[in-house]
Amino acid sequence: DGGITQSPKYLFRKEGQNVTLSCEQNLNHDAMYWYRQDPGQGLRLIYYSQIVNDFQKGDIAEGYSVSREKKESFPLTVTSAQKNPTAFYLCASSWTVMNTEAFFGQGTRLTVV
């Protein structure tokens, strides 16, 4: 089945540690996105990638980093510089950035302990 897979579903991190969230898609989509969701708020864009080996900052990129070495993969690293990392993280993809019919993964809930 085609889709977007995020792993792990739950992640715990100690303060001061970096952690990487995985996002894989087998939809052959060019564009991929990372959003952050906080309770009672909408989703906010962290980073996006239009094509392999290219990515751009979104609205809240500080404290995060990404890579896009393969078309199907867009991992997100939450660094120790992110002051409030506890949140629900959602990965999405679409055919291109011009086609905004985005498909979302099931999300990763990150908790800093």
Next chain:
Amino acid sequence: GEDVEQSLFLSVREGDSSVINCTYTDSSSTYLYWYKQEPGAGLQLLTYIFSNMDMKQDQRLTVLLNKKDKHLSLRIADTQTGDSAIYFCAETPSLSGNTGKLIFGQGTTLQVKP
């Protein structure tokens, strides 16, 4: 600026119609979307409407767009308990250029009582 507003909570009885409302600020938005999120899950695209349309119907779902008032609504007919979820309105802002960026509202929690 880019802003999308929704009411936070709606409660209805099973079998009734639900209407979830959304307002947006970017009058040049090209597409407007409705997403559904069940507890602990990702977002599922329910439907979308192009900005030159006034209405779109898809089975139990009806989307109405009032461009003059920048108001979007989602009507769910014959609401079922399985419709209980958070519903997000989203737009493609005109200033996003070629980013594919979506601007989301805060989400409306729909509670369906049996």
